[in-house]
Structures are given as structure tokens and as C-alpha cells.
Amino acid sequence: MTDTAANAAQRILELRAELDRHNHSYYVLDEPSIPDAEYDRLFRELQAQEAEHPALVTADSPTQRVGGTALSAFGEVKHEVPMLSLGNAFEEGDLLDFDRRVHEGLDLPVGDLFGGGAEVEYCCEPKLDGLAVSLLYENGLLVRGATRGDGSTGENISTNVRTIRNVPLKLHGEGWPSVLEVRGEVFMSKAGFAALNARQLENSSKTFANPRNAAAGSLRQLDPKITANRPLEFCCYGIGRVEGELPATQVGILQQLKVWGLPISRELKLARGANECLAYYRDIGERRASLAYEIDGVVFKVNDLAYQRELGFRAREPRWAIAHKFPAMEELTELLDVEFQVGRTGAVTPVARLKPVKVAGVMVANATLHNMDEVARLGLMIGDTVIIRRAGDVIPQVVQVVLERRPADARPVQIPEQCPVCGSAVERSQLIKRSKGRETISEGAAYRCVGRLACGAQLKQAIIHYVSRRALDIEGLGEKSVDQLVDEGLVRSPADLYKLTFEQVVELEGFAELSSKNLLAAIENSKKPELARFIYALGIPDVGEETAKVLARSLASLARIKQALPEVLTYLPEVGLEVAYEIHEFFSDAHNRSVIEALEQILDIQGQGELGAEFAASTTLAGLLDKLHIASVGPTGAKTLAAKFGESLQKVLEADWLDLRQALSEKPANAVREFFSVPEHCERALKIEAQLREFGMHWESQKRVVEGLPLAGQTWVLTGTLEVMSRDQAKAKLESLGAKVSGSVSAKTHCVVAGPGAGSKLAKASELGVAVLDEAGFLQRMLELGLTT
Ligand code: IVH
Numbered sequence: 132m133t134d135t136a137a138n139a140a141q142r143i144l145e146l147r148a149e150l151d152r153h154n155h156s157y158y159v160l161d162e163p164s165i166p167d168a169e170y171d172r173l174f175r176e177l178q179a180q181e182a183e184h185p186a187l188v189t190a191d192s193p194t195q196r197v198g199g200t201a202l203s204a205f206g207e208v209k210h211e212v213p214m215l216s217l218g219n220a221f222e223e224g225d226l227l228d229f230d231r232r233v234h235e236g237l238d239l240p241v242g243d244l245f246g247g248g249a250e251v252e253y254c255c256e257p258k259l260d261g262l263a264v265s266l267l268y269e270n271g272l273l274v275r276g277a278t279r280g281d282g283s284t285g286e287n288i289s290t291n292v293r294t295i296r297n298v299p300l301k302l303h304g305e306g307w308p309s310v311l312e313v314r315g316e317v318f319m320s321k322a323g324f325a326a327l328n329a330r331q332l333e334n335s336s337k338t339f340a341n342p343r344n345a346a347a348g349s350l351r352q353l354d355p356k357i358t359a360n361r362p363l364e365f366c367c368y369g370i371g372r373v374e375g376e377l378p379a380t381q382v383g384i385l386q387q388l389k390v391w392g393l394p395i396s397r398e399l400k401l402a403r404g405a406n407e408c409l410a411y412y413r414d415i416g417e418r419r420a421s422l423a424y425e426i427d428g429v430v431f432k433v434n435d436l437a438y439q440r441e442l443g444f445r446a447r448e449p450r451w452a453i454a455h456k457f458p459a460m461e462e463l464t465e466l467l468d469v470e471f472q473v474g475r476t477g478a479v480t481p482v483a484r485l486k487p488v489k490v491a492g493v494m495v496a497n498a499t500l501h502n503m504d505e506v507a508r509l510g511l512m513i514g515d516t517v518i519i520r521r522a523g524d525v526i527p528q529v530v531q532v533v534l535e536r537r538p539a540d541a542r543p544v545q546i547p548e549q550c551p552v553c554g555s556a557v558e559r560s561q562l563i564k565r566s567k568g569r570e571t572i573s574e575g576a577a578y579r580c581v582g583r584l585a586c587g588a589q590l591k592q593a594i595i596h597y598v599s600r601r602a603l604d605i606e607g608l609g610e611k612s613v614d615q616l617v618d619e620g621l622v623r624s625p626a627d628l629y630k631l632t633f634e635q636v637v638e639l640e641g642f643a644e645l646s647s648k649n650l651l652a653a654i655e656n657s658k659k660p661e662l663a664r665f666i667y668a669l670g671i672p673d674v675g676e677e678t679a680k681v682l683a684r685s686l687a688s689l690a691r692i693k694q695a696l697p698e699v700l701t702y703l704p705e706v707g708l709e710v711a712y713e714i715h716e717f718f719s720d721a722h723n724r725s726v727i728e729a730l731e732q733i734l735d736i737q738g739q740g741e742l743g744a745e746f747a748a749s750t751t752l753a754g755l756l757d758k759l760h761i762a763s764v765g766p767t768g769a770k771t772l773a774a775k776f777g778e779s780l781q782k783v784l785e786a787d788w789l790d791l792r793q794a795l796s797e798k799p800a801n802a803v804r805e806f807f808s809v810p811e812h813c814e815r816a817l818k819i820e821a822q823l824r825e826f827g828m829h830w831e832s833q834k835r836v837v838e839g840l841p842l843a844g845q846t847w848v849l850t851g852t853l854e855v856m857s858r859d860q861a862k863a864k865l866e867s868l869g870a871k872v873s874g875s876v877s878a879k880t881h882c883v884v885a886g887p888g889a890g891s892k893l894a895k896a897s898e899l900g901v902a903v904l905d906e907a908g909f910l911q912r913m914l915e916l917g918l919t920t
Contacts, residue, residue: 146176158364177192215444218453230408250403260425273292315366369384381439433452466513473580498526510534552589562709583722631650660736669727671713757769776794876901
């Protein structure tokens with residue numbers, strides 16, 4: 132070997148050792164030892180070294196985790212020591228029975244009430260919900276990975292297991308058996324699963340029903356590059372074939388495996404006797420929801436290996452181990468029907484009606500399907516057998532269709548063309564986006580009944596919302612009475628509440644004389660609502676209490692709110708374009724307008740008056756220009772433009788390219804010119820400006836903005852010939868910084884810029900002691916003030 136090759140070999144070994152160490156800290160110990168960027172640097176160095184010296188590449192190099200190419204099929208692997216399954220305990224009694232059988236099998240006296248008998252020690256671990264995998268290490272090197280398969284024959288997934296970051300390609304330390312087969316579970320954490328599904332959704336790829344399916348689907352990829360991109364993890368819980376020495380207890384073995392760099396459970400515990408096992412079961416059960424991964428129970432194994440041998444196996448299960456299961460989070464049931472519910476804002480939502488089934492201890496008969504996109508994604512048909520899942524406290528979800536069980540008469544789920552409640556048309560919602568001055572409208576996932584208050588479902592909920600505590604706070608009107616009022620046609624809009632008579636109310640179910648009087652008094656008392664409460668009570672989609680308060684505080688009149696343009700609404704803090712459009716559309720709707728007008732006749736809405744000061748202060752021209760979303764003009768560009776054109780929209784619209792170029796660099800200047808060459812854009816901008824004026828904005832921002840500029844209040848004089856820029860350009864720059872430019876020098880002149888050929892003005896300046904700058908000094912000053920030439 133040449134010197135350089137020897138050096139490279141040495142460096143490669145160092146790099147591998149270091150990367151292995153960091154990998155182990157990161158993936159096994161969960162304690163990152165260096166920043167990711169540093170890891171990447173070392174990794175790239177190793178890759179480069181190996182590329183230069185291909186003969187030095189070995190299979191245990193960290194660069195070889197995704198070495199293989201895609202397979203056409205997995206090979207077969209025979210398990211010399213079969214991979215068995217576990218017996219299950221569901222109740223505490225089952226576990227006590229297991230412990231008794233262990234005692235009997237070992238000829239040990241069973242414990243009694245007086246502390247007699249012998250306690251057997253058990254190794255306790257969570258039962259991870261993933262897939263069993265066997266990893267074969269020969270002389271410390273990972274040579275093979277296999278699935279469990281049927282227990283005696285599995286699939287060769289060597290290239291895939293190599294991509295799992297916490298699987299050591301080479302064992303740490305020393306003293307490993309020459310042949311060591313470790314067994315454990317490949318799984319996906321809850322966070323990894325959520326991230327993967329989010330990614331899949333974004334790429335319009337298939338999502339996974341649960342972390343287990345995701346782990347299985349990822350491990351059984353023929354292309355290891357796909358597996359490498361999936362957040363898989365490994366956890367070791369036992370051994371298979373071994374040639375060499377190992378400790379004599381289950382816990383001892385696992386701790387030894389940990390020393391060799393294999394990941395084992397952090398929840399590993401030794402329990403003495405069945406009672407400690409039960410305590411372990413309860414403890415893990417309580418923490419189940421907060422663990423980073425899903426488990427379906429805990430596993431208890433007799434700790435002493437001599438005992439394990441003595442106990443042996445029964446059929447395909449060890450007599451020395453048992454899985455104590457938690458209640459299942461998933462169950463199968465039948466989808467009886469899909470019904471459509473209409474919400475307050477008219478959203479028509481599919482709801483699954485299920486054959487009732489107990490999931491993790493709770494009866495489930497309904498599950499929301501969110502929207503029709505979700506129905507399509509699941510490929511759901513009525514009559515299907517589905518998997519229902521209740522993860523933690525989350526509401527039950529339909530996660531999967533069991534296609535094999537689809538009956539011949541399964542029916543597709545169809546969004547009704549007419550509202551199931553009122554018969555009005557059902558329309559697909561639209562998503563409005565605006566960028567680069569253009570609006571794009573795409574189809575949303577939701578459908579809406581267009582019936583508004585003519586729809587009984589929407590009307591009922593609108594009334595319930597209207598009278599609720601945070602809205603008009605009319606006490607005494609429950610859901611049932613609202614149903615009755617609407618069903619009997621006594622109330623067709625919130626305004627009708629004010630027409631109710633004592634005779635009508637007292638007839639309602641559950642109302643007597645006193646309660647009827649109280650209700651009518653409460654309705655009467657609600658006639659002077661604060662504007663914010665009234666706005667909230669209208670139930671505008673996406674307008675909660677906070678937004679209602681902001682609307683009331685900023686625009687301070689119902690009339691203004693009703694007519695506000697979406698762009699004007701986006702001046703309000705926290706109001707984005709989507710919400711602004713919702714509000715605008717709500718008030719543009721003829722039916723809504725008539726309902727509101729009827730209420731205005733009856734109510735005396737409080738808190739209306741002058742435009743909010745904060746709002747007035749925020750309605751700058753710069754803000755307006757920013758809201759137009761002109762390409763390459765951000766908030767700063769908008770500010771510069773507004774200042775340059777003296778806070779006049781008209782001037783911006785009339786600006787020629789040179790003017791624009793003085794304020795902006797080439798790209799945004801072009802964009803502004805192009806934008807305003809479209810007449811509709813100019814009209815829209817002027818319309819917004821006109822509305823702001825009408826609302827009481829006198830566009831005084833001009834003065835205010837100038838006052839904030841660095842040269843505000845100063846008068847400058849230009850004289851002589853300027854070489855770098857024209858006098859006009861220099862004047863524009865000074866003005867954009869807030870200065871006035873005058874033609875004559877006086878004692879009040881702040882500064883004279885004098886180029887070659889300057890005459891009397893320069894002399895006058897020296898005489899009066901006014902500061903003088905040459906062109907270079909002037910440019911320097913401009914630079915200091917942040918203006919480029
Ligand atoms: S021991 C002979 N320990 O559960 C003992 N299994 O139902 C074999 N599992 O196929 C397994 N966590 O996939 C064992 N801590 C754990 C486990 C565990 C999950 C899975 C494993 C096995 C299945 C048996």
C-alpha cells in the first residue's frame with residue numbers, strides 16, 4: 132500500500148468509528164453528541180474518501196446503509212431457531228394463572244398470604260406494536276436481516292434493515308459470540324408515523340392506517356431507498372441462534388446487547404413475583420398514551436434462562452413468557468350507512484353510522500368522516516367492513532376498509548345534491564388564494580348547503596348560537612325549545628325571537644308561566660347589544676369572539692363592517708384573506724342582509740362611532756400596496772414606494788418607469804409598472820383607497836409618514852453640476868427621505884449640495900455658515916441613510 136492509501140485507510144477507519152459513535156448516541160441513547168451539520172460533514176468526508184478508494188469500502192461502513200439496488204423479490208430465510216409467538220393474558224387473573232403454571236412447571240411452592248413460597252423473577256418490557264425481525268451478526272458484523280414469516284421461514288430483508296438508523300452494522304466493544312442472532316421489533320414512533328402520513332398526503336400518496344401498517348409497508352419495500360426514507364426504529368427483546376457465551380438471565384442478556392450497541396427498551400424492568408408484574412402492567416398502562424410509540428400490552432418473561440429451558444414450549448408458544456394485553460384501540464365493524472349533517476355555517480359533513488362496537492372500552496356507533504375527500508381516500512362504500520380506531524382520547528376514526536370483506540351489494544357514498552334538511556342545493560366550497568396580483572380559486576374539501584337560514588338545520592343552530600352566553604346571552608332557550616320553535620314555524624330568523632308572545636312561549640314543552648315571562652324578559656333585555664357581541668352572534672364562518680371584537684373595535688360601525696372590502700378587512704390584525712372573503716361574502720349575501728336589516732330595525736346596537744385609532748393608523752398607502760400582492764414587492768418595497776410618491780396612490784399609478792426605478796430595484800420596478808398597466812388593478816386599488824377615505828381616513832398618513840423620515844423638516848439646496856446623478860434624481864432622493872428641496876439659500880437652509888460651477892448660492896452658503904457637501908459627500912450621506920444610488 133502506498134503512503135497515501137495507508138493514510139486514507141487510517142482516516143476511513145477513524146471516520147467510521149466516529150460516525151458509529153455519533154449514530155449510537157443519536158439513535159440508541161437518544162442523546163445527540165454533535166450537531167447534525169457536523170455529522171453530515173463527517174459523513175460526506177467518508178463518502179469522498181471511499182469514492183476515491185473503492186477497494187476500501189466495506190459492508191459495515193455507515194455509507195453502506197442504503198447500498199443495495201431494488202430487488203425484484205425477497206429471498207427466503209430459514210430460521211434455525213423458530214420465531215415463536217406469545218400466549219396472551221387479558222385479565223389480571225390470566226396473569227396470576229400464568230405465574231401459577233410457571234411455579235408448577237418449576238416445582239416451586241406457590242406464594243401464600245404469609246409471604247411463604249418462592250417469587251419468580253420476570254423480565255418486563257412493553258409489547259411494541261410493529262413487526263418481529265431477526266438480525267444475524269457474525270463476528271460482530273451484521274450479515275442478514277429477516278422477517279418472522281411463518282416462524283420457520285421468513286423473508287430476507289437485509290438491505291432494508293441496514294437502512295434503520297439504530298441498527299448497528301457492526302457491534303460495539305468486544306467479546307460477542309461468533310454467531311449472534313438478535314430478535315426484536317421494527318416499529319415506527321407516533322411522531323414518525325404522523326410525519327410520514329402528512330408527507331404521503333402532500334404527495335397524494337397512500338396514507339397508512341396506523342404505525343404498525345406504516346412500519347410493515349416500509350420494511351417490505353423492494354427498493355431500500357424508500358425504506359431509508361421512512362422513520363423506522365428497532366428495539367431488541369431477545370435472541371435466536373447463538374454460538375458463544377452470553378449471560379444467564381434474560382435481563383442480563385439484554386443489558387449485554389445494549390453494551391454492544393443494540394437498542395433495548397428504556398422501560399425494561401425486573402419484577403419479583405406476579406404482583407410486581409401487575410404493578411408494571413398498570414404503570415405502563417397509565418403512561419401508554421404518553422409513550423412515543425404504540426404498544427398493545429406488556430411482555431413478561433421468566434428471567435432465569437435455566438428456568439426458561441426447564442419450562443420449554445407448548446405448541447408454538449414458550450411456557451416461560453406471556454403477553455399481557457391492553458384493550459385494543461382498533462376494532463372491526465360494519466358501516467351501516469353514511470348520513471350527512473348540516474352545521475351552523477351550512478357545511479355538509481358525512482358521518483359514519485356503524486354497527487355498535489366496543490373500542491378500548493367505549494361503545495362506538497358513529498364516527499366523523501370529516502369530508503368527501505376523506506371518504507374518497509378511504510375508498511369507503513356503505514356495507515363495508517371497516518377498522519375503527521380510538522387512539523388515546525381522540526374521537527373514533529374510520530382508518531381503513533377491509534376490501535376482502537366488501538359485500539356484493541356495497542353502495543358508493545354520494546354527497547347529496549340537495550341538502551338533506553331543507554332541499555336547497557349543496558355546493559362545493561372554494562379556496563381563494565391571491566398571489567402576484569392574481570386570484571386563484573380551487574375546489575375545497577367541504578360542501579355547503581346554500582339554504583342559509585332557510586335551512587332548518589342552519590337556522591336552529593344559528594338561533595342557538597345567537598342566544599348563547601357569549602353572543603346575545605338570552606337565557607332560558609334550550610336546544611329542544613329552539614327545535615320546537617323552528618319546527619312549528621314560529622321562528623324563521625333571529626329577528627322572529629323578538630315577536631314571540633307569551634301565549635306562544637307558554638305552549639312550548641317545558642315552559643310554565645314564570646319561565647315564559649322570564650324568557651320574554653331576557654329577549655327584551657337583549658335589545659341593546661354591544662357591536663362585538665352582535666357581530667359574533669351573526670355566526671359568520673370563521674369569525675369567533677376575538678375577530679368579532681377586532682371588527683367592532685376597528686371599524687366601529689355595522690354599516691362599515693357590512694360594506695368593507697376584503698382588502699380593507701385585511702388591515703385588521705389577525706384577519707387574513709380567507710377570513711376577509713368569508714366576512715365580505717357573508718354580508719354580500721342577500722338573505723343575510725335582509726336578516727341583518729330586520730335585526731337593525733329592532734335592536735339598538737351599542738359602541739358605534741369613530742373609526743378605531745389603531746385601525747386608522749394602520750391604513751397606510753404602504754399597507755395598501757402590500758395588500759395588492761405585486762410580485763417581488765414586499766412590505767419594505769411597498770413602504771419605499773409610498774414614501775417616494777408622497778403617500779399618494781394617484782402618483783404611484785401615474786409613475787413612469789424612471790420614477791419607479793429611483794425607489795426600487797429593477798425587478799420590482801418592472802413588476803409595479805406591469806401590475807398597474809392592467810386597468811382592473813388600478814380600479815381595485817382606487818376602490819380600496821376610496822373606501823378607506825369614506826370610512827374617515829383622510830390619508831393623513833402622508834404627513835405622519837414624512838415626519839418619521841430621516842430628513843424630515845430639513846431644507847436642502849442643489850447647485851452646480853452633478854455628475855453621477857441628475858439634479859432631478861438628487862431632488863427625488865432627498866424628497867423620499869423627507870427633505871424639502873428649495874431653489875434659494877437662506878439661514879434656514881440645512882445643507883447645500885454644490886457641484887462644479889457653483890456660484891452665488893455657494894458663496895451665500897459660506898457667508899451664512901450653512902453646511903456644504905460636494906457630490907461625493909452627498910452620495911456618502913445618501914448611503915449612510917440607506918439609499919442606494
Ligand atoms: S418476545 C418467544 N417481547 O409480539 C418470544 N415479543 O405476540 C417471542 N413483541 O412476534 C417474542 N414486543 O413481534 C417479545 N418485548 C417483546 C415484544 C414482542 C413486541 C411482538 C413480537 C412477537 C409478538 C408475539
